[in-house]
Amino acid sequence: MADLAFKPAIATGLTAFILGLYFLVYNPGGAANTLREEAFDFLESVIPPKRLPDGVVVVDIDRRTLSAKGGGWPWSREWHADLIAKLKQSNPEVIGIDILFSGPDRRSPALILSELARTTGRTDLEKTAEGLPDGTKRLAEVIDGSEVVLGLLLDEAGKDTVPFPSPILQMGSARQQLRPVQVASGVDAPFAGLSDGAAAVGALSFSAGTGTKVRQAPAFVLGGGEIFAGFAMEVFRNSQQASAFVLEENGTGVSVGDRRIPLDEGAAMRLHLSSPATWGARTVSAIDVFEGKVPAERLAGRIVLVGTSAPEGGAFLATSVGPITPTVQVQAEAIEGLRSGDIPRRIRNPRVLEPLAASALGLVALAAALWLGPLAASSVLAMLMLGWIGFSAGLFASTRLLIDPAGPLIPAIAAANSALVVMFAHTRKLRGAIERKFGRYLSPEIVRRLTAAPEELKIEGELREVSALFSDIEGFTTMSENAEPRTLVGALDAYFDGVCAIVIRHGGMVDKIVGDAVHGLFNAPLTVEGHAKAALDCAIEIGRFTTEFRQREDARRLGFGRTRIGLDTGPVIVGDVGGLGHLDYTAHGDAVNSAARLEALNKQFGTTVCLGARAAAAIGEPERLRPLGNVVLRGRTAQTAVFSPWPDDATPERRQAYMAAFDRMASNPAEARSLFQALAETWPGDPAVAYWVKTLA
Incomplete structure (x- = not known):
C-alpha cells in the first residue's frame, strides 16, 4: 500500500x-x-445451568386456584394457613413463602367486625368479633415452630418493627467489607405475630441491573439498620440446617454449612436462569394441593416455595428469560443455583x-x-x-x-x-483512474451516445440475452513479476489494442479490462443479430491474433503466454452502475459468470476457446463445434456440456474419428481409449485428443 x-x-x-x-x-x-x-x-x-435432582417444588397460587377459591388477590390468610397446613402434612424440608404478610388481615371477619364496633361504638359487636375466625392468628398458629421462611421488603418509608436479623458470624472485618447494594432506612415486614414464629425472615427485594433486568439475587441487604439475608439464602440455610452465615474476611464469599457461596459486589449473587420451558416440571397448582392431587412423596424432604403467577398478584420481574417472570420462579432459580453451586461470577480485576x-x-x-x-x-x-x-x-x-x-x-x-x-x-x-484510461475501449456507439446526450449518463437497466466473452493470458502473473515494466506496458498496450479492436469489429462491447483479462459483451447495449455466432467468430479471431502476437520480438522476450477464451449465452441484467462522475455499463447474470468459469476450463482441456451448452445451442451450427465432455463448473452442482470450435487442422477424417471415440466413452470406455490413442498418433498436436488419452488411461 x-x-x-x-x-x-x-x-x-x-x-x-x-x-x-x-x-x-x-x-x-x-x-x-x-x-x-x-x-x-x-x-x-x-450454556444451561447445572441442576441437582430432587430440587425445589413451587406451589403456585395461579389463576385456576384463585378462580376455584372464589376470590381475588390478596388472599385471605385463612386460605394461606390452610395451604401451609396441607403442605406440612407432606413433611417438606422447608417451606418458603414468597408473599409479604404485611399488617393485619384486612379480609379477616374478626378484624372487619372489630373495626365496625369501634366506628359504631357497639361493644356487643366487639364481643362477637372475638369469636369469629382471625386469619392472622390462625396463620401464626400454623407457622409457629415450623420450618417456614417468611419475607420482608426494604422500604424507605417503612415504620414496621424490624424483625430479628439473620444470624451472621463474621471473620475479622467482614461486616465492614460487606456493602449491600440494597439499603433502606426501614422495612415492610411481616406482621409481628407471624415473624416471631417463623424459622427465619429473608429479604424479598430485588434490584434491577443494567437495562432494567434483574440478573442478581440479594445475598444480604441492609434495612432498618440491620443486615438481613436474601430470601433464597435464608431458605437455603434452613434447608442445610446451618445455624448461621459465616462471612469471609474480604467480603467476597459466605459459608452456609459446608457450602461456600461467592458474592459479587453489592453482596449479591448472579443468577443463572434455566429455560422457562423447564419450570413446569417443578411447579404444582395450589388448588391441586388443596384437593389432594399432589402425592406426599412429591413434597417430602423437598424445599417448597409458595408464590403466585396470577396477574392479580403483580409479583413479576423483568429478567433475561422474559419481561414478566414470576418472582417465586426467580427465587426457585436462585435456590437451585445455591444447591448446585452453579453461581456465575466475574473474573478478578475485570x-x-x-x-x-x-x-x-x-x-x-x-x-x-x-x-x-x-x-x-x-x-x-x-x-x-x-x-x-x-x-x-x-x-x-x-x-x-x-x-x-x-x-x-x-x-x-x-x-x-x-x-x-x-x-x-x-x-x-x-x-477509477485506470478505468478512465481504458475508456477508449468502450463501444463507439456508447461513446457517441454519451457525447451527444450527457443527460443520459444514467442508462436504465434492462434484462437482455447476451453472449459474454472472457479472455485471459496464461501465466501472466509470473510474466509480470519478471518483466521490465516499460516493455510489459508497451506489449500490453499493443495486445489490448488488437483484442479490443476485434471485439468491437464483431459488434461487441468491451465491458472492462481487468488486469490481463478482457471482458466483452455481445447484444448490449445495442441489438446484434446472431450475437452468439458473432461472439464465436470473435473468439476464433482473437485466438489467431494472439497466436501471431506471441511471435513478436517483445512478446517472445517477455514469455507472453497463450490467450484462453470462455464464451456463454443467456439472459443477464445490463445497465449503468455509478453516478455522474463515473459510468460503468456492465452486465450481471449467470451467463457472465459461466463465461469466466469456461475460460478457466481451457486449462483442463488444453483448448483455446471453450463455450457452454447455451451458447452452442444459440449458434445453431453444430458442425462448427466439437464436444469436450460434461463437467461441473466451479460453484455449480449440475453437470453441463462444454464445446470448443474445431481447430484449423481438423480434417473431415479427424473429426469423424474424434466423434467416433467420443461417442464410445459412455458405453465402452475401453474402446474409446483405444480409438483416442489411435487418433493421437495421426493428430499428435490436438490438445483435446491428448486430454482424453491421458484421462482414459
Whole structure:
C-alpha cells in the first residue's frame, strides 16, 4: 500500500481504536455495560445451568386456584394457613413463602367486625368479633415452630418493627467489607405475630441491573439498620440446617454449612436462569394441593416455595428469560443455583484484564487491516472475534467465570473497519483512474451516445440475452513479476489494442479490462443479430491474433503466454452502475459468470476457446463445434456440456474419428481409449485428443 493510503489509514484506525477503548473503559451512557450484560445473558442462555435432582417444588397460587377459591388477590390468610397446613402434612424440608404478610388481615371477619364496633361504638359487636375466625392468628398458629421462611421488603418509608436479623458470624472485618447494594432506612415486614414464629425472615427485594433486568439475587441487604439475608439464602440455610452465615474476611464469599457461596459486589449473587420451558416440571397448582392431587412423596424432604403467577398478584420481574417472570420462579432459580453451586461470577480485576485484552485484539486487527489485503484482514478479524467469543464461552462453561465476550471486540472492529474503509476509498480512486484510461475501449456507439446526450449518463437497466466473452493470458502473473515494466506496458498496450479492436469489429462491447483479462459483451447495449455466432467468430479471431502476437520480438522476450477464451449465452441484467462522475455499463447474470468459469476450463482441456451448452445451442451450427465432455463448473452442482470450435487442422477424417471415440466413452470406455490413442498418433498436436488419452488411461 502506498504511503498516500497507508498514513491516513493508520491515523484513522488508531483514532477508532482509541475511541473503542474509551467506550469500553468509560462506559458512556452505560452503553458498554448494556452490551456486556446482554452478552452475558446470551452465554447463560446457550450454556444451561447445572441442576441437582430432587430440587425445589413451587406451589403456585395461579389463576385456576384463585378462580376455584372464589376470590381475588390478596388472599385471605385463612386460605394461606390452610395451604401451609396441607403442605406440612407432606413433611417438606422447608417451606418458603414468597408473599409479604404485611399488617393485619384486612379480609379477616374478626378484624372487619372489630373495626365496625369501634366506628359504631357497639361493644356487643366487639364481643362477637372475638369469636369469629382471625386469619392472622390462625396463620401464626400454623407457622409457629415450623420450618417456614417468611419475607420482608426494604422500604424507605417503612415504620414496621424490624424483625430479628439473620444470624451472621463474621471473620475479622467482614461486616465492614460487606456493602449491600440494597439499603433502606426501614422495612415492610411481616406482621409481628407471624415473624416471631417463623424459622427465619429473608429479604424479598430485588434490584434491577443494567437495562432494567434483574440478573442478581440479594445475598444480604441492609434495612432498618440491620443486615438481613436474601430470601433464597435464608431458605437455603434452613434447608442445610446451618445455624448461621459465616462471612469471609474480604467480603467476597459466605459459608452456609459446608457450602461456600461467592458474592459479587453489592453482596449479591448472579443468577443463572434455566429455560422457562423447564419450570413446569417443578411447579404444582395450589388448588391441586388443596384437593389432594399432589402425592406426599412429591413434597417430602423437598424445599417448597409458595408464590403466585396470577396477574392479580403483580409479583413479576423483568429478567433475561422474559419481561414478566414470576418472582417465586426467580427465587426457585436462585435456590437451585445455591444447591448446585452453579453461581456465575466475574473474573478478578475485570477493569484491568478486559481493556488489556481489548488492546491486544485491536492492535492485531489494525495491523492486519494495514498490511494484509481486505479479504485476509476480514478473515483475521473474524478469527479474532470467533476466538475471543469462544474463549469467553469456554471459560464460562468450565469455571462459571464471566469475562466480557463483546466489549473487548469493539476496538478491534472499529480500528480494522475504519482502516479498511480508508484504504478501500484510495483503491477505488485508483481503479477509477485506470478505468478512465481504458475508456477508449468502450463501444463507439456508447461513446457517441454519451457525447451527444450527457443527460443520459444514467442508462436504465434492462434484462437482455447476451453472449459474454472472457479472455485471459496464461501465466501472466509470473510474466509480470519478471518483466521490465516499460516493455510489459508497451506489449500490453499493443495486445489490448488488437483484442479490443476485434471485439468491437464483431459488434461487441468491451465491458472492462481487468488486469490481463478482457471482458466483452455481445447484444448490449445495442441489438446484434446472431450475437452468439458473432461472439464465436470473435473468439476464433482473437485466438489467431494472439497466436501471431506471441511471435513478436517483445512478446517472445517477455514469455507472453497463450490467450484462453470462455464464451456463454443467456439472459443477464445490463445497465449503468455509478453516478455522474463515473459510468460503468456492465452486465450481471449467470451467463457472465459461466463465461469466466469456461475460460478457466481451457486449462483442463488444453483448448483455446471453450463455450457452454447455451451458447452452442444459440449458434445453431453444430458442425462448427466439437464436444469436450460434461463437467461441473466451479460453484455449480449440475453437470453441463462444454464445446470448443474445431481447430484449423481438423480434417473431415479427424473429426469423424474424434466423434467416433467420443461417442464410445459412455458405453465402452475401453474402446474409446483405444480409438483416442489411435487418433493421437495421426493428430499428435490436438490438445483435446491428448486430454482424453491421458484421462482414459
